[in-house]
Every structure is written in structure tokens, then in C-alpha cells.
Amino acid sequence: MGEHLNPPTGPAMPSVRYAADAPEFDTAERCAISEWSNCVQDPTVSIAHARVRPGVTTCWHCVRDTAERYVILQGEGRVEVGDLPPQTVGPGDVVLIPAGCRQRIANVGTIDLCFLAICTPRFQAANYCDLEAS
DSSP states (O other): OGGGSOOOOSSOOOOOOOGGGSOOEEOTTSSEEEEEEOOTTSTTOEEEEEEEOTTOBOOOEEETTOEEEEEEEESOEEEEETTSOOEEEOTTOEEEEOTTOOEEEEEOSSSOEEEEEEEESOOOGGGEEETTOO
16 A cells, blocks of 8 residues: 555655645455555554545454554445454544454445544554455
8 A cells, every 4th residue: 555655755844745646546355445544754653544435344453563544425335344343433423443453344335435544653564464365
């Protein structure tokens, strides 16, 4: 994910990040991602917009050394995190995912499931683990 954003150079400065500068791309995880903010000058957090199509479940995965929060914006999902039983989530719900915790989310509704994935520290592709890979 993080490899798709061209980080600015130099120290962190006040700035505005525009949606047009963060194109959406499909992932092997079975969702589409648009990285709204992920740069080395802001190492403590990254923000991505995720979209899961109706009937799709993302693959089991975890992110080493990185805590995540899903902020559900649209749609209806069923999230599985760690050993918790599956939970139904919708707009306004927040899912807390500790670093290294296995996770996946399914779109159980009829419209796209959209959420923010907020990572601390910022998401780095090297920390992503596909738990379904053979």
C-alpha cells in the first residue's frame, strides 16, 4: 500500500493532501485502497480509504508493529479480529486492531463497504503479512 504514494521531501510542514493525488488501486487483499496520507515526514500515522465490494471478504492478514483502526463510513460489514466472534459493523463504528492481530472484513450489504484504515505508526508494506499465502 505505502509504495503507491510519492512522499514529499524535507521536514514535515503544514499541508493539505488532495483526494485527486491519492488514486484508488486494487490490492491482492481483495479491496481497493486510496492512501490519503502516508509519508516518512509524518511517521506516527497513516490514513487510507478502503473499499470492499458487495459479497467480498478480504483475506486474512495482519500488520506487524502497527495498530489499526477501521472507521466505517458506508455500508454493512462483518469484521473478524483476533479471537473475537464475527461482529456486524456499520457507519460510525470503530474497529480497534492491535499490532500483529489477524483480521479480515466482509461486505455483507448491497453497496460498497467503505472505511478509513488509520495506522499507528504509519503503514509500511514490509509489515504486511498475508496469512492466506501458501
